[in-house]
């Protein structure tokens with residue numbers, strides 16, 4: 001493989017088995033064996049990888065944090081161009097800007113930026129990669145205040161299909177910059193770094209409040225009337241798990257730490273509607289909150305929201321609610337969850353669940369055509385998650401969760417581009433809606449030979 005630079009692994013290299021695995025996707029890894037993986041450490045390594053793949057007629061895939069639900073960053077016989085070792089973060093505090101290497105993991109991003117007093121809205125999953133996240137939209141517990149991850153992108157540097165380095169921002173290659181703000185990873189080139197606008201961050205308050213299943217209808221209704229319209233300082237998600245526990249996770253991110261004490265009062269519309277079985281509200285530095293949401297807090301175990309190991313399979317899909325759920329939709333959702341296939345054992349398995357992620361706030365004030373993300377008017381995003389342990393449970397779990405999404409289509413449609421689902425019909429319309437035609441035009445202009453393609457990539461026409 002002469003011509004490739006960086007840390008190159010092939011099937012005979014030590015560490016190959018670990019290097020070729022993504023995060024828990026329910027894919028058949030034996031059918032997804034790449035030809036080689038190059039861990040790039042520089043832009044030049046990425047350029048050499050693209051040129052090598054084209055000269056040798058080998059398909060390629062970009063990879064950052066390996067969290068693609070369908071492992072679209074893997075492909076049999078492909079060269080996997082992994083940017084996870086391009087992971088530096090440079091901050092210009094006086095201008096509140098930064099340059100972030102495309103391989104930075106979200107927890108590192110939260111913590112390193114916090115150390116200098118800043119943040120960028122990003123995922124709660126600790127090892128979600130900034131590249132896949134930002135290119136497909138990206139949200140986290142500061143999003144209602146500061147926007148989606150892609151809303152903070154001021155520029156992007158990538159290696160194009162010829163192996164050339166291209167920069168895009170509002171003034172230069174503006175269409176490519178627009179497409180990079182939510183048009184999905186793996187479509188236009190391999191990003192090496194992102195320029196971002198930074199936002200101030202300090203102390204935050206986080207909540208973990210539980211209710212029994214009997215409160216389902218009243219809590220879902222109260223949450224949907226409150227979460228998209230409460231102050232932008234508060235971002236929450238409501239977890240409806242088939243083990244019968246309803247949990248509200250969320251964060252308050254005020255400008256002034258003295259406002260943290262108001263979090264309980266802001267939560268009153270939910271606390272007063274049904275008696276909780278547990279209430280935990282704590283103020284802490286944002287870096288500690290990020291560790292909690294990332295499931296990386298072994299001391300504070302009751303806060304762990306990712307208790308499973310990294311190999312537990314799952315199937316996730318999504319939809320967007322543009323209107324509040326009427327009563328019959330809430331009842332239908334509860335009945336769908338009550339009909340979930342049995343799961344065992346609970347100790348090692350996350351319960352299957354539906355999570356409602358609050359919309360409104362800063363993302364909703366950006367025009368639908370200002371970035372590639374179309375779902376700006378969402379009241380909330382619905383995330384459908386099935387988990388299982390025994391491989392024999394896989395098919396019925398997948399069928400069930402797809403059935404839940406289908407049953408709820410009258411109330412929530414479309415899909416979030418970062419929650420890729422190979423079973424979604426009309427996935428391009430679902431992910432990109434009215435922005436699809438412009439994305440296709442950008443694709444045709446930047447990658448007419450469709451070098452950057454995968455199962456759900458943007459076509460050239």
Ligand SMILES: Cc1cc2nc3c(=O)[nH]c(=O)nc-3n(C[C@H](O)[C@H](O)[C@H](O)COP(=O)(O)OP(=O)(O)OC[C@H]3O[C@@H](n4cnc5c(N)ncnc54)[C@H](O)[C@@H]3O)c2cc1C
Pocket residue numbers: 022023061062063064065066067068069071072073083102122123124125127128129130131132133135136137138139140184185186187189190191192418419454
């Ligand atoms: C446990 C977990 C938690 C999550 N939490 C959140 C969350 O809180 N908020 C949220 O919005 N989303 C969340 N997600 C979804 C996440 O945003 C997507 O899965 C995202 O695509 C992951 O990006 P990645 O770089 O980690 O994955 P990868 O598998 O490396 O890449 C994902 C896609 O982007 C492409 N890509 C990767 N690197 C590059 C690059 N350098 N240039 C161009 N294309 C590239 C890949 O080819 C692939 O198509 C979560 C997912 C998981 C599994």
